[in-house]
Amino acid sequence: MNNWPNHRWYNxxxxxxxxxxxxxxxxxxxxxxxxxxxxxxxxxxxxxILASAVGxxxxxxxxxxxxxxxxxxxxNALFAYSIVEQYDFSYEQGLGVVVVAGAIFLLxxxxxxxxxxxxxxxxxLKHGITIGLGLFLVLIGLENGGLIVSxxxxxxxxxxFSSPFVIVSLLSLLVGIVLFVKNVPANxxxxxxxxxxxxxxxxxxxxxxxxITADNIANFFVMPAxxxxxxxxxxxxxxxxxxVLIFESMGLLHGQLDMIDRHEAxxxxxxxxxxxxxxxxxLGTSPTIPAAETAAVTAAKGRTGLASVVIGVLFLSTFVLxxxxxxxxxxxxxxxxxxxxxxxMQSIKHIHIDDMTEAFPTFLIMFMIPFTYSIADGMAFGFIxxxxxxxxxxxKHELNPLMIFISILFLIEFILKGMM
Numbered sequence: 001m002n003n004w005p006n007h008r009w010y011n012x013x014x015x016x017x018x019x020x021x022x023x024x025x026x027x028x029x030x031x032x033x034x035x036x037x038x039x040x041x042x043x044x045x046x047x048x049i050l051a052s053a054v055g056x057x058x059x060x061x062x063x064x065x066x067x068x069x070x071x072x073x074x075x076n077a078l079f080a081y082s083i084v085e086q087y088d089f090s091y092e093q094g095l096g097v098v099v100v101a102g103a104i105f106l107l108x109x110x111x112x113x114x115x116x117x118x119x120x121x122x123x124x125l126k127h128g129i130t131i132g133l134g135l136f137l138v139l140i141g142l143e144n145g146g147l148i149v150s151x152x153x154x155x156x157x158x159x160x161f162s163s164p165f166v167i168v169s170l171l172s173l174l175v176g177i178v179l180f181v182k183n184v185p186a187n188x189x190x191x192x193x194x195x196x197x198x199x200x201x202x203x204x205x206x207x208x209x210x211x212i213t214a215d216n217i218a219n220f221f222v223m224p225a226x227x228x229x230x231x232x233x234x235x236x237x238x239x240x241x242x243x244v245l246i247f248e249s250m251g252l253l254h255g256q257l258d259m260i261d262r263h264e265a266x267x268x269x270x271x272x273x274x275x276x277x278x279x280x281x282x283l284g285t286s287p288t289i290p291a292a293e294t295a296a297v298t299a300a301k302g303r304t305g306l307a308s309v310v311i312g313v314l315f316l317s318t319f320v321l322x323x324x325x326x327x328x329x330x331x332x333x334x335x336x337x338x339x340x341x342x343x344x345m346q347s348i349k350h351i352h353i354d355d356m357t358e359a360f361p362t363f364l365i366m367f368m369i370p371f372t373y374s375i376a377d378g379m380a381f382g383f384i385x386x387x388x389x390x391x392x393x394x395x396k397h398e399l400n401p402l403m404i405f406i407s408i409l410f411l412i413e414f415i416l417k418g419m420m
Contacts (some may be wrong), residue, residue: 012066015302016310019068021186022293023311027318028192028328029336030071032144034285037080038091043222045322047284053315055276055288060308063269065262066297067253067308069276072289073340074133075244077140078375079286083237086374089384095224095281097234100243102278108246109267109274117246120402125382126247127347129294132369133343139370141337144330145169164202169331171198176335195332205329215317220283222284236413240376243406245287249273251285252290260298264356292343357393361386380410 031044039047048071055069084094108114142148146166153155159166172195179187196274199205228234253269277287297307318325348366352358361382369378387399387407 003204009306011301012304012306013310014132015066015297016307017305017314018185019066019293019297019312020301021189021309022297023052023068023070023188024315024318025188025192025333025336026058026070026073027322028194028274028325029073029333030076030285032330032333033076033080033140037084037094039222039284041326042322043284045325046319047222049315049318051276051280051285051288051310053281054279054283054309055272056312056315057271058276059269059290060305060312063265063272063308064305065257065265065308066260066294066304066306067256067273067274067296068291068297068300068311069288069308070289071280071286073337074130074137074344074375075241075248075289076286077133077136078241078244081140082374082376083241086376087233087237087394089228089237090225092223092225092266093228093234094392095222095284096226096228097237097241097281098287099224099226099278100229100234101238101245102274104238104242105245105249106271106274106278109270112122114246114250114270116402118250119130120400120406121243121247122358122386122403124351124358124362125365125386127350128382129244129247129369129379130347131345131362131366133375134341134347135366135370136373136378137337137341137344139341139343139373141334143333144337146331147173147334161247165204165331168195168199168202168204168329169334171195172332173335173338173418176339180339191335192328192332195335196328199329199332204331205327224281237376239406239409239413240379241287243379244375245274245277245289248289249277252292252294256290256294256298261304357386357389357395360389376413380413383407383410384414 012163015370027045027048030048031041034044035041052361059065059067059069079094079098083089083097084091087096108117146163146169147157147172148156149159161167171192175194175198176187176191179190184190196205205215247271253266253273255270257263257266273288273290280287297311297373351362364385365382367378368381369375372378385408387396389406390396
């Protein structure tokens, strides 16, 4: 198991501590997004902690790799703003979508279907989804920070820059950018803490803490609902979520395992990721994915599953910090959404702009996700356009039958929406 001659167990313990400090921000950020979907902030925190702990423990013990599994940024926006709000589902019905999409992800992880999906979807569309999610997160971050608002004579306009709330947002964003570009350890956590301090100084902080007792945790129970499975809308919601989970997990794991030369562990890690994503629905949160912040763990010499186990245990200890975490205001969280969104947009460098049969569908996904305020609709535009531009360009031989089938499903989705 130890392929590194100078590796010691305490390296994994230290790496696990660093990984936890780098990602504990997710408890605040994810709960804020889930709160928009209809669950109270305290329950959302409990659900986020449980899912993160289960995911890290599972990938550490079963996958035996130093991967962080937490509710995914971008995926949580898809859950809250597309699945729950756009389709008018209850929170419990949204969790039912999570369970089914996670089950599909798990099916692809334990069968050859995973490789088939991987080969079927063009890289251009995968990158378009990632960039579109990034743009969407930037938009949400700017809105939450009051930096943009609905315009009187335009769709959006600048917020009131004389408002203390907006000033706090701007200062917090500046702090977040400086800490990030200087690669300060636990920069997201520090951004939230400093942003909260700035909000307190400007008098915009709600100083009434949230208290969660052992009874709150013991009585926490959010059961996914499946009463809407027979509706077309349910399956319209499942499709984009399953696609995002499958390809985002594959891409992140390949990159992360490449950093530590552990390619042989991919299938175990992917199964762990898929199982946790499905369990997320029963734990009361949007799906989990391998976190990009895993790079901090590997950089700190984390090489085995022990690092992930340490992170999982530390997440469980977060319950005692909830009264303090709940004080973090939205404008101390918005910089993290903006920075993560910008990071996701880096995939734009992989787009072949000189080939419009690849670039045009990709750009449709990128722009239509934030412009329609719907990740599912944005994906549909690109997936429908891709086979059309290939066929009219005389390049239908580049299309995979499975890709055509997925495109037809998205087209049916649009047709059904038009009939509703």
